[in-house]
Amino acid sequence: MIPRYQRVLFWVLAGASLLMALVLLHGCEQAREKLTRHRNETPLAAPVAAPSQTVRLALANDNDGSISLVEREIALPDETTARAHALLARLIAEYSYKDSAHPIESGPAVDDVFLLDLPLNPPNSAGSKTEADDKAAAALELSGSAEDSAAKGTGDLTAEPSVPGGQLAVVNLDGTFADHHPSGIGPETLTIESIIGTLYVNFPRIEEVRFLVDGRPRETLNGHADLLRTYPVVNTETKPAQEAH
Amino acid sequence: MLVAPATIALTIAAWALLGRAQPQHPPNPATPQPPAAPAIGQMNLNLVVLDPAHGGPDAGAILGSNVLEKDITMAMAVRLRAALGAAGFTVIATRDANSSDPLTQLSTDQRAAIANRTHAVACIVLHATNTGSGVHIYTSALSPSDPAEEADVDFPSPFAPVPWESAQAESVQQSLRLADDMRTALAAGNLPVAVGKASLRPLDNLMCPAVAVELAPLAATGGATPVTDAGYQQRVAVALAAALQAWRAHAVPPAPPAQVPQ
Numbered sequence: 196m197i198p199r200y201q202r203v204l205f206w207v208l209a210g211a212s213l214l215m216a217l218v219l220l221h222g223c224e225q226a227r228e229k230l231t232r233h234r235n236e237t238p239l240a241a242p243v244a245a246p247s248q249t250v251r252l253a254l255a256n257d258n259d260g261s262i263s264l265v266e267r268e269i270a271l272p273d274e275t276t277a278r279a280h281a282l283l284a285r286l287i288a289e290y291s292y293k294d295s296a297h298p299i300e301s302g303p304a305v306d307d308v309f310l311l312d313l314p315l316n317p318p319n320s321a322g323s324k325t326e327a328d329d330k331a332a333a334a335l336e337l338s339g340s341a342e343d344s345a346a347k348g349t350g351d352l353t354a355e356p357s358v359p360g361g362q363l364a365v366v367n368l369d370g371t372f373a374d375h376h377p378s379g380i381g382p383e384t385l386t387i388e389s390i391i392g393t394l395y396v397n398f399p400r401i402e403e404v405r406f407l408v409d410g411r412p413r414e415t416l417n418g419h420a421d422l423l424r425t426y427p428v429v430n431t432e433t434k435p436a437q438e439a440h
Numbered sequence: 441m442l443v444a445p446a447t448i449a450l451t452i453a454a455w456a457l458l459g460r461a462q463p464q465h466p467p468n469p470a471t472p473q474p475p476a477a478p479a480i481g482q483m484n485l486n487l488v489v490l491d492p493a494h495g496g497p498d499a500g501a502i503l504g505s506n507v508l509e510k511d512i513t514m515a516m517a518v519r520l521r522a523a524l525g526a527a528g529f530t531v532i533a534t535r536d537a538n539s540s541d542p543l544t545q546l547s548t549d550q551r552a553a554i555a556n557r558t559h560a561v562a563c564i565v566l567h568a569t570n571t572g573s574g575v576h577i578y579t580s581a582l583s584p585s586d587p588a589e590e591a592d593v594d595f596p597s598p599f600a601p602v603p604w605e606s607a608q609a610e611s612v613q614q615s616l617r618l619a620d621d622m623r624t625a626l627a628a629g630n631l632p633v634a635v636g637k638a639s640l641r642p643l644d645n646l647m648c649p650a651v652a653v654e655l656a657p658l659a660a661t662g663g664a665t666p667v668t669d670a671g672y673q674q675r676v677a678v679a680l681a682a683a684l685q686a687w688r689a690h691a692v693p694p695a696p697p698a699q700v701p702q
Binding site: 257258260377378379380381382384387414415417418419420421423424426 | 494498500501502509548567569570571572576578581605634636637638639640641644652654656
């Protein structure tokens with residue numbers, strides 16, 4: 196004969212098990228609905244199969260201070276801005292390899308790339324002239340022609356492009372990348388020249404480049420290379436620096 | 441890191457608004473507009489400006505445990521100042537006290553303004569690094585200004601405004617010759633030397649023949665000599681002083697032709 200207290204305990208435990216099973220099923224159902232709802236709210240873009248293509252990267256070498264062009268087979272998006280962003284991200288990633296001649300810590304380096312048509316006009320240029328416009332025009336006359344200023348690398352953003360359709364690239368670097376970049380005139384200059392050289396050989400419309408760090412102007416990359424000036428996008432491929440012993 | 445697109449848009453709009461006026465004015469309103477670059481004959485041939493880079497809260501690169509770039513540049517400046525003094529130069533340094541008080545520290549624009557007022561025969565910006573070997577000499581990456589273009593300007597040369605951001609452009613050719621003298625002197629002292637170009641503040645804002653000298657460890661078969669080595673620093677200082685003596689001899693303006701008695 197089974198004691199009464201054991202029968203009561205059995206039914207209590209059986210009821211508790213059933214209750215827990217129901218709660219578990221309900222929780223699973225809620226979680227599934229939540230995931231389904233989120234998936235519906237954030238539709239993903241259809242993946243596009245981008246074929247691999249040959250690009251050229253201007254790679255820096257700390258040992259001899261040179262920039263050399265190398266070819267890589269990588270898949271890039273078609274949209275120009277995304278393409279420039281992906282290319283520069285790949286360039287910096289090359290420097291995080293173990294045997295890199297210009298070692299840089301791995302991690303996100305380029306947050307955004309923006310391409311702006313030259314010449315850059317003030318937002319109110321289409322409207323009536325303001326006093327600021329007159330002052331700017333007078334200042335431009337004092338400093339010579341826009342082309343002269345551009346040729347001297349003075350950072351005149353209103354300079355006419357040398358070819359129709361010229362663009363200014365604004366490269367927004369990651370703050371962590373800048374803070375952890377090897378400090379020194381040589382390594383910082385080589386990184387800047389590497390970016391400029393890569394833009395030059397892959398984007399013929401880009402004529403000038405400016406740099407931001409975390410979306411803001413910053414005086415130097417990490418204490419040395421000037422990030423406030425506008426750099427002309429030119430061929431930076433160089434021979435090894437002159438050395439004497 | 442996510443950045444508000446509005447911040448970037450505002451920055452770009454600010455560039456567009458200020459782009460025309462920027463080259464005309466120095467970034468710091470307190471910095472005076474520099475005069476036109478002096479010709480060699482207007483220079484003070486016995487005056488050298490030293491700029492030990494960084495200082496105060498700006499430590500520069502960390503070159504090892506408890507070794508900061510600002511300390512190395514200061515030590516090099518002290519040695520170079522002594523060597524130049526022995527060679528008959530008067531030296532003006534943009535940083536004498538290596539205190540952490542930010543009030544005593546000058547910005548790069550203020551350092552350039554000091555140098556530009558002196559009409560020195562040479563301006564030397566001192567740096568240090570752990571990358572590479574030997575001594576690295578950099579001149580400005582700005583394109584040299586074309587005298588033919590300047591002749592077309594409405595203003596006569598002494599009164600022509602000089603863009604602050606590219607003030608060094610008019611002295612780039614002299615700076616290249618100064619760098620060549622330094623390369624020769626350092627090589628004569630058996631010191632490895634590399635010469636290059638860089639966009640660097642205050643180098644681009646200087647109106648004197650100017651170079652940046654970056655001290656790197658001295659590679660050797662028995663192990664690298666660190667930049668903290670006093671003997672290594674002294675060798676470099678002596679070689680640079682010899683180079684500046686040679687440069688001073690080159691920079692002496694040619695004597696006027698003697699008049700032949702009729």
